[in-house]
Amino acid sequence: MTVKVVYDVKPIIKALNELEPGLKKQMVREFKVESKDMVRDISSTIRDLTPPPGSTGHSGRLSWESGKYKSSVMKPDNVIPRFRASRSRRFAVTALFAIWVRNPMVALTGTIGKGSMTPRRSVTREYAWKDRTRSHKLNGQGKKLLQAVNDNTGRNWFYRQAEKSMPDVEHKVKLVWEKYSAKVTRRL
Amino acid sequence: MSLIAKILSKFDDSGIRKAKSGFDGLKVGLAAFAGSAAFSALKQVGDIMIDASKAAMADKKSTELLNSQLTKNAHATKEQIKQNNKFIDTLSNQVGIVDDELRPAQAKLARATGSVTQSQKLLRLALDASAVSGKPLNNVADALSKAFVGNKSQLIRLFPALKESKNLFADLQKQVEGAALQQADPFSKLNVALDNMKEKLGYSVLPYVEDFIDKLIAPGGAVDAVNQFFDDVGNPKTDAGKAFKNFGMIVDRSVRQIKDAFAIFGKGDSLKGFENVLNILSQISTVLKNISDFINPLVIAINLIKDAQKNGFLPGGPEAPKPKISPQKQSPQIIVNVQSADPKAVVSAVNNYVKQNGGLPGAWSLTKKGK
Numbered sequence: 001m002t003v004k005v006v007y008d009v010k011p012i013i014k015a016l017n018e019l020e021p022g023l024k025k026q027m028v029r030e031f032k033v034e035s036k037d038m039v040r041d042i043s044s045t046i047r048d049l050t051p052p053p054g055s056t057g058h059s060g061r062l063s064w065e066s067g068k069y070k071s072s073v074m075k076p077d078n079v080i081p082r083f084r085a086s087r088s089r090r091f092a093v094t095a096l097f098a099i100w101v102r103n104p105m106v107a108l109t110g111t112i113g114k115g116s117m118t119p120r121r122s123v124t125r126e127y128a129w130k131d132r133t134r135s136h137k138l139n140g141q142g143k144k145l146l147q148a149v150n151d152n153t154g155r156n157w158f159y160r161q162a163e164k165s166m167p168d169v170e171h172k173v174k175l176v177w178e179k180y181s182a183k184v185t186r187r188l
Numbered sequence: 189m190s191l192i193a194k195i196l197s198k199f200d201d202s203g204i205r206k207a208k209s210g211f212d213g214l215k216v217g218l219a220a221f222a223g224s225a226a227f228s229a230l231k232q233v234g235d236i237m238i239d240a241s242k243a244a245m246a247d248k249k250s251t252e253l254l255n256s257q258l259t260k261n262a263h264a265t266k267e268q269i270k271q272n273n274k275f276i277d278t279l280s281n282q283v284g285i286v287d288d289e290l291r292p293a294q295a296k297l298a299r300a301t302g303s304v305t306q307s308q309k310l311l312r313l314a315l316d317a318s319a320v321s322g323k324p325l326n327n328v329a330d331a332l333s334k335a336f337v338g339n340k341s342q343l344i345r346l347f348p349a350l351k352e353s354k355n356l357f358a359d360l361q362k363q364v365e366g367a368a369l370q371q372a373d374p375f376s377k378l379n380v381a382l383d384n385m386k387e388k389l390g391y392s393v394l395p396y397v398e399d400f401i402d403k404l405i406a407p408g409g410a411v412d413a414v415n416q417f418f419d420d421v422g423n424p425k426t427d428a429g430k431a432f433k434n435f436g437m438i439v440d441r442s443v444r445q446i447k448d449a450f451a452i453f454g455k456g457d458s459l460k461g462f463e464n465v466l467n468i469l470s471q472i473s474t475v476l477k478n479i480s481d482f483i484n485p486l487v488i489a490i491n492l493i494k495d496a497q498k499n500g501f502l503p504g505g506p507e508a509p510k511p512k513i514s515p516q517k518q519s520p521q522i523i524v525n526v527q528s529a530d531p532k533a534v535v536s537a538v539n540n541y542v543k544q545n546g547g548l549p550g551a552w553s554l555t556k557k558g559k
Contacts, residue, residue, distance in 0.1 A: 009198040035195060042193075069190060081195075087203035096198040101191040110191045162193040173196050 004174050005093055006181075009085050015184035027180045028083045031097050034172040035081045038165045039099060043077040045161045046106055050152040051076075052145065055105045067103040074103040097173055101158060110158030112149045119143060236389075241397045243383065244390025250291045257295040262304045275308055277384070283315055283368045284376025285325065286383050293329035300333035310336070313357065316364035319371045321346050332357075 016023040051064035061068045064076055080100050088094045101107050119138055126133040149155060251273065258264035258272060276294070280287040293314060298307040310332050318328040323346060331342040335356055343360075344351050353359040406412075420428035447458040453468070454461025542548060 003194050003197045005197045005199050007199050009200060010202075031196075038193075038195075085198070087200045087206075089203040089207040092201040092204055093197050093199050095192060095194040095196075097194075097196040099193040099195065104189045107189045107191045158191045159193065166193070166195070170195055177196060 003093070004170050006096065006174075006177055009096060010087075012181045012184055013085055016180060019184055023180065023183070027176060028097075030176045031083060031173050032081045034176060035097070035099060035169050038162065038169050039079050039081055041165060042099065042101065042158070042161055043079045045157060046077045046079070046101070049076075049106075049109065049154065049157065052105070052109060052149050052153055062105045062108070064103070064105050067105050069102040069104060076103045076106045078102055099162065107158075109149050109153045110156070112146060112155055117143065117146055117150075236386075237393050240386045240390035241393045242390070243386050244388075244394045246288060247387045247390075248394070250288050254291040254295045254298075257298050258304055258307075261299050261302055262307065264304050268304050272304055272308070279311070279315070280380050280384075281377065282372065283319075284372040284374075284380050285315070286380055289325055293325050296326075296329050296333050297336075300336045310357075312368075313361055313364070315368040316366065317346070317360060319367040320364040 013024050016027065055062060055064040059066050059073075066073045066075065068074070078101070080102070081097065082095075082100050083097050084094070085096065101110060119140075119142070121138065123137050124135045126135045254272075254276075255264075255269050258269055262268075264272070272294075276287050276290050279285075280290055290311065294307050294311045297310045297314070298304065301307050301310065311329070314325060314329045314332050317323075317332070318325045321328065328346065331346055334340075335343040340350075340356060343356065347360060347363065349363065350356055350359055417428060420426040423429040424433045450461035450465060451458040452461060453464040538548070
């Protein structure tokens, strides 16, 4: 998946608001309009998924119906477009506009089962336990979860679904960005 | 966990630059702080805290000692002990003597009298007597406690006027009453006040210090960790022990190989072998020196001979280049050197010439040389 990168975001946004207060808000609204179909498609895909065994019938962190994201309850089809212009202290290239799936169990199944399905080790790494360290044998639980997700839910569904409409949405969003940035580029 | 599908990304490295400059700034700041007045002030504060906690520890220890003495010897109740602590504090402030000196003196008196009240009275008397006599409080308290049980000599030595006294303590009180309060130095009082303040500060820090020490010496604490490391090093079953054992084996093997190598020269004795190797090396060095001493003049002589040959003083030098003779100028002569012009020798020489050259030149002559 190729990523379109734009530069000088902060000064452009600042100049936009100086030019006319509310322009940035308007731009973000247009971004969301352009990505609406993609969001809807991903949400409907999630609604069609079969929850992995053990993820339903409770309200824990990894609940399918009401998973917790930063102590907020998230429905499985909670998919949002998000605009973030804040900078990162670790990465130079970060998402300016992205689609987020925040239910942890749904997110887990979105990327789960990409590996060979064969555990790399038979015992865990050592971890701290009661003033000492210990490790334990792997009981195959993880492998069974992967198998269950593969059999019932389907693996790597999120990015496959996103990639279907991504080029089109990317292009449209980039056009919106260029439209707004052109308003202030001359001034910059 | 969340899933993110990036639609549009941005490039902004200001965060990374800020983080980097922040880190550099932190380093500079730490370096500057380490050399700053703030750091030295902080260090002083730390020192004061340590002093305070030490003073508090000493105070706590002396208080516990006195309290245990009062409980054991005077059967003091908790309330009495509490009141006694207040009495010591008040007395200390009044006379300007630190409580750490008063408590051992009172403990001594309590052991003799077996009463809290009596020991308090005698402590006051001891303070007055000490102020008058100029003797240390501990000594006076010792004398008083002995006098209380019937041994008056030490007290009489301090106060000879009491020799004829029938009521020692009453007479002594008449002599010295109020002296301690009168002679209380304002600076001593200030010192006591400051000391008490320091102790109070120390008491506030003490729980943390004790907690720290407890954690340090607790099972699994830093001390245990260090001990565990040394235990592990000594135990070949642990990783540290294995590493240390391997290191030791390598060193041992190397030393053994060196010893074996030297043993070859010492008929199995490595030490003797080492000595022999040293002797051999020393002899080789001497031989090399002798050879060098011999070769040096030889080289000089060879060089001189070479120079002589080069300059023509000796035969065997490089041959002088022969002048080129053109064929036209070649003389058709055969020069035969014969002794006394012996005709046979001449004929023989000519024959040889003919054999070698295939004939005689067209015109030739014989030149007679020699006698």
